[in-house]
Amino acid sequence: MRQKREAQNAEEKxxxxxxxxxxxxxxxxxxxxxxxxxxxxxxxxxxxASGHMLVQIFPALIVIILLMALMNYFVNPKIVSxxxxxxxxxxxxxxAVFSGILxxxxxxxxxxxxxNLRNQGMKSGLIAVFLYNRAIKIPLLPLMVHYFGIxxxxxxxxxxxxxxxxxxxxxxxxxxxxxxxx
Amino acid sequence: xxxxxHNNIDNDRKNILISFYKxxxxxxxxxxxxxxxxxxxxxxxxxxxxRMLAAVFTGELFxxxxxxxxxxxxxxxxxxTSYVIGGELIKQGVSLVAVTAFIVAWITVxxxxxxxxAAILGKRFACVRNVLSFILSILVSIATVKTLMVIQ
Numbered sequence: 001m002r003q004k005r006e007a008q009n010a011e012e013k014x015x016x017x018x019x020x021x022x023x024x025x026x027x028x029x030x031x032x033x034x035x036x037x038x039x040x041x042x043x044x045x046x047x048x049a050s051g052h053m054l055v056q057i058f059p060a061l062i063v064i065i066l067l068m069a070l071m072n073y074f075v076n077p078k079i080v081s082x083x084x085x086x087x088x089x090x091x092x093x094x095x096a097v098f099s100g101i102l103x104x105x106x107x108x109x110x111x112x113x114x115x116n117l118r119n120q121g122m123k124s125g126l127i128a129v130f131l132y133n134r135a136i137k138i139p140l141l142p143l144m145v146h147y148f149g150i151x152x153x154x155x156x157x158x159x160x161x162x163x164x165x166x167x168x169x170x171x172x173x174x175x176x177x178x179x180x181x182x
Numbered sequence: 183x184x185x186x187x188h189n190n191i192d193n194d195r196k197n198i199l200i201s202f203y204k205x206x207x208x209x210x211x212x213x214x215x216x217x218x219x220x221x222x223x224x225x226x227x228x229x230x231x232x233r234m235l236a237a238v239f240t241g242e243l244f245x246x247x248x249x250x251x252x253x254x255x256x257x258x259x260x261x262x263t264s265y266v267i268g269g270e271l272i273k274q275g276v277s278l279v280a281v282t283a284f285i286v287a288w289i290t291v292x293x294x295x296x297x298x299x300a301a302i303l304g305k306r307f308a309c310v311r312n313v314l315s316f317i318l319s320i321l322v323s324i325a326t327v328k329t330l331m332v333i334q
Contacts (some may be wrong), residue, residue, distance in 0.1 A: 021214030028221045035225070042228045050224030057220075065205050080193060087290035106260075108219050108295045111302040112212040118303070127303065128311050132318075135289035137212045137261050147269040148278075156282065156326045163318040169312070174310050 041107050060105025081121040088123070093168065096126040097161055100133025107134055125172030132164035215298040222294045223258050230257070232267045239276045246280035251319045254287030255312075258295065264288035278330075282323035290315040 036043040077085075084092045103110065114127050136157050137144075144153050222224055241244050254264070268281045291312050292299060299308040 020297075021212070021218065024218040024297050025214045030220050032221070033224075045228035046224040048219075048224075049227040050220050053220050053223060061209075061287055065209050068205035068208060069198075069202040072204045075288075077268060082204060089293075105291075107292060108216055108298045111216075112208050115212075115302050116208060124307055127307070131311065132290055132315065135261070135286065140261055140265065141263060143265050147265050147272075152326070155329050156286075156322070156331075159322045159325050159329075160286070163322050167314045167318060170314055171307070173309055175307065178306065 013116070028038050057106055057109060060109050062107070064113055068116055071113070071116065075117075075120065077120045080117060084117065084123060084126050085121040086123060088126075093124055093129060093165060094122065094127035096168070097133050097164060100130040100164070101136045101138065103130070103134055104139075107131060123172060124175040125168035125170075128171040129164045129168035132167055133161065136160055207209040212298070212302050214301050215301045218299050219258075219295050226258060226294065231312050234272050235267060236271055236274045236276065239271070239280060241275075243277055243279060246277055247283045247320055247323060250276075250280035250283035250323070251291070251316055254284040254319065255291035255316055256293045257288055257294060259288075261285075261289050279323050279327045284324055287316060287319040290319060 032043055032046070035046075082088065084095060084177065088095075110131070114122070114130065118127060141153060148156075234258070238253060239250055240249070257264070264285045268285045271281050271284065272278065293312070296308055296312060299311075
């Protein structure tokens with residue numbers, strides 16, 4: 001009975017999200033058409049840039065769909081709650097920090113995977129930690145060092161990890177307060 | 183015995199297919215909002231130049247730090263771009279605190295990605311996370327540059 005209700009809720013949420021996305025997509029298509037009347041060259045450039053971005057993120061999309069499928073297969077709510085759920089302890093925070101640092105691709109392609117994990121019991125605070133730590137890009141280290149130097153990179157990285165954990169705790173506190181009120 | 187093993191293999195195959203179907207379905211649901219983000223980023227790339235971004239800084243330290251965070255928040259795209267623009271801004275005389283705030287906010291705050299984040303992870307989560315990231319980008323930039331000054 002409970003599972004049926006949960007599935008129904010998930011279906012409703014999915015429909016809502018789909019229509020929300022469709023409205024936004026229509027709005028942005030209209031914006032493109034409108035801008036095309038005044039700045040056709042720039043709009044063409046924008047489309048090219050978007051197409052280029054889509055091609056660039058395609059491998060990341062495939063990896064994420066694969067990861068989602070693997071998680072659907074291997075990971076169950078029990079495992080999620082053990083490692084990144086309510087009783088995870090410090091291990092969960094470490095996992096969120098390091099997986100955030102090691103993750104690739106744009107931030108938005110990770111949202112569906114994170115939603116799946118949250119539906120299985122991942123703490124919202126750890127999602128915030130993961131998303132914050134995506135700002136630390138190890139492959140881009142040489143470029144950052146070139147512009148700002150090694151000490152800047154090391155100090156900034158340290159503060160960002162601390163900030164991510166603080167953010168995670170505050171998100172957790174706020175989400176907890178709201179869920180208690182419900 | 184063999185019959186049991188066959189059944190297990192069949193079940194496994196079925197479960198793998200269901201897992202993939204669920205993954206594609208979840209991703210398909212999120213696809214329109216992700217496309218919106220990509221299309222808005224495309225507009226941003228061709229309509230906003232680094233010179234336009236540099237023009238909004240005033241030269242006053244704290245004000246510039248907040249402006250850096252604001253500009254970083256409403257900008258978006260690859261982190262590489264933020265480093266390159268940050269380098270350009272420093273060359274044009276913008277303070278390191280403001281540029282750091284700009285870089286940190288560029289990746290941690292996502293106004294362009296907000297519709298996608300709110301639709302997929304929830305409005306309250308997206309609001310709280312982005313507001314906190316904005317405030318933290320200012321604090322992190324001040325702390326980083328102050329520490330750097332003490333060390334050097």
